[in-house]
Amino acid sequence: MKSITTITTKETDSTNSADHRDTSTRQDLSRRKFLGYSTSAVAGAMIGSLLGASRAGITDKEQSPVRGSRETLLSRDDTIKITLGVVAVYATGIDSKSYGNGDDGSNRRHWGEENIQLAVDDAIKQIENTLGGNYKLSTRYREVVDDPDGSDTDADGRQFPMYTKAAFERHVDSTREWIRSRDDYDPDSHIVPLILFDSDKSELGKEAVGLAYMDPSKPRIHFSTRGTPFGSGITHEMGHLLNPDGGRFGEGMAHEGVFTAQLTDENGNLTQVGAVDTIQVLVEQGCKLDSNPYASIHTVMGSGLMNNSGKDINGVEIPTGQKPIYSPAEMLFLQPWRQTGDIAPGKYQLSYEEDKVFGLVSDLPPDHILRTAIPNADRLFIGMNVAQSTDKPPTSPETEKFVGVYVISNDGRSTFEIRTTIFGTSTQPEGKEEVVYADEQLGILVASGCGGRGEYYARVLDLSTDEAQLMLDKSRQQTAERSQLIASKHTDNNQPTKN
Numbered sequence: 001m002k003s004i005t006t007i008t009t010k011e012t013d014s015t016n017s018a019d020h021r022d023t024s025t026r027q028d029l030s031r032r033k034f035l036g037y038s039t040s041a042v043a044g045a046m047i048g049s050l051l052g053a054s055r056a057g058i059t060d061k062e063q064s065p066v067r068g069s070r071e072t073l074l075s076r077d078d079t080i081k082i083t084l085g086v087v088a089v090y091a092t093g094i095d096s097k098s099y100g101n102g103d104d105g106s107n108r109r110h111w112g113e114e115n116i117q118l119a120v121d122d123a124i125k126q127i128e129n130t131l132g133g134n135y136k137l138s139t140r141y142r143e144v145v146d147d148p149d150g151s152d153t154d155a156d157g158r159q160f161p162m163y164t165k166a167a168f169e170r171h172v173d174s175t176r177e178w179i180r181s182r183d184d185y186d187p188d189s190h191i192v193p194l195i196l197f198d199s200d201k202s203e204l205g206k207e208a209v210g211l212a213y214m215d216p217s218k219p220r221i222h223f224s225t226r227g228t229p230f231g232s233g234i235t236h237e238m239g240h241l242l243n244p245d246g247g248r249f250g251e252g253m254a255h256e257g258v259f260t261a262q263l264t265d266e267n268g269n270l271t272q273v274g275a276v277d278t279i280q281v282l283v284e285q286g287c288k289l290d291s292n293p294y295a296s297i298h299t300v301m302g303s304g305l306m307n308n309s310g311k312d313i314n315g316v317e318i319p320t321g322q323k324p325i326y327s328p329a330e331m332l333f334l335q336p337w338r339q340t341g342d343i344a345p346g347k348y349q350l351s352y353e354e355d356k357v358f359g360l361v362s363d364l365p366p367d368h369i370l371r372t373a374i375p376n377a378d379r380l381f382i383g384m385n386v387a388q389s390t391d392k393p394p395t396s397p398e399t400e401k402f403v404g405v406y407v408i409s410n411d412g413r414s415t416f417e418i419r420t421t422i423f424g425t426s427t428q429p430e431g432k433e434e435v436v437y438a439d440e441q442l443g444i445l446v447a448s449g450c451g452g453r454g455e456y457y458a459r460v461l462d463l464s465t466d467e468a469q470l471m472l473d474k475s476r477q478q479t480a481e482r483s484q485l486i487a488s489k490h491t492d493n494n495q496p497t498k499n
């Protein structure tokens with residue numbers, strides 16, 4: 001195993017990264033070029049990034065008792081400070097200023113310095129856009145020349161050099177020491193080494209694009225530079241570490257899945273795409289958690305990909321999106337100071353504004369059916385999903401919102417969207433309401449509404465009232481009509497092709 005041979009002196013702090021850029025003599029790299037090839041690679045990268053960390057997430061989650069009061073963990077003005085020790089590692093003989101190596105045997109790096117910094121800066125910006133000052137990230141960047149300490153063989157039996165897991169751990173430890181030794185080290189800040197092997201393959205890169213180690217004594221991230229620098233990968237891995245309890249930083253969020261009303265027949269044909277009925281009926285029917293644990297589109301902890309900034313293929317600057325990167329249920333975990341009310345009959349104008357009611361929460365009774373349908377289900381949460389990508393903040397009346405229903409685990413780290421609407425997530429015209437959830441055990445029906453400019457609201461009705469029963473019946477009828485359409489489509493498809 002070769003030791004680190006060179007440590008260059010490039011170090012930046014995110015707080016003055018703009019200055020750093022201006023004084024840099026690096027070649028001006030075209031983000032357009034990268035965006036061009038990155039778009040299709042993003043989805044693959046995301047799925048890949050989820051594999052390794054998910055196992056840790058599920059194990060940790062089950063071992064996490066409820067600790068402290070969730071209402072008082074982190075106040076609105078508190079800040080959890082994080083120092084990201086971003087370290088790019090490449091082998092001897094690699095051109096330090098290069099990027100774009102596609103395994104062609106050249107001496108180029110994969111991402112290169114500028115892309116790494118763009119990706120990290122973008123992730124930080126997006127986390128802070130979503131969570132304000134509660135989580136303050138700064139970066140210390142350095143480059144290390146270190147040759148691969150192992151090797152692997154490709155499909156044709158050819159050997160190639162590879163960085164091992166041991167090399168990753170070694171760089172994690174030296175990064176932590178390096179941060180601690182700096183004059184600007186803040187002992188109140190959580191150190192997160194983010195290691196990127198930027199010239200040769202990495203053993204951990206075979207497991208997943210991104211790996212977050214949910215280890216409060218040593219939270220750390222491995223991120224592969226073999227895919228695109230643009231995407232939600234780094235914000236996803238950071239989400240695995242964020243915890244509003246400073247003492248538990250490193251034990252962050254799990255993935256966000258979806259309870260879906262989608263059903264298939266024995267041949268795998270869709271028989272129901274979306275449905276409105278009581279959750280009790282839907283579970284009886286066989287509706288369950290989507291087999292994709294990343295099914296939620298409302299968060300980077302699911303399959304949400306959002307806010308990519310940069311330039312489009314015509315070179316036009318894309319403004320950084322303002323859509324929250326974490327779902328409202330996850331935001332409640334990360335910002336436990338958010339105001340909530342009980343889920344009880346009434347009309348609620350739920351809001352992302354700090355001094356307004358953010359959501360409604362109720363404990364699920366011990367015998368509630370969602371406790372059997374969803375692991376560790378503990379509470380039901382109603383908040384506002386932001387409907388689509390937007391360059392306006394979620395507090396803006398122009399930002400379209402829709403009521404989201406979630407189940408939250410006892411420790412708050414696992415969240416699941418309950419997608420029991422006819423068309424999945426949607427928005428509705430002004431003055432109209434759409435039923436999004438009904439529950440016989442809680443005796444409620446929940447509708448999503450828009451009363452006018454920016455007046456997005458949740459209305460909770462007592463399920464036993466005539467109004468609620470009428471709304472439910474109407475939605476059931478729409479569900480049946482839609483399912484009938486889907487079934488007839490299968491029948492058509494089963495006809496022999498004429499001509």
Ligand SMILES: [Zn+2]
Pocket residue numbers: 049050051053054236240255
């Ligand atoms: Zn993950």
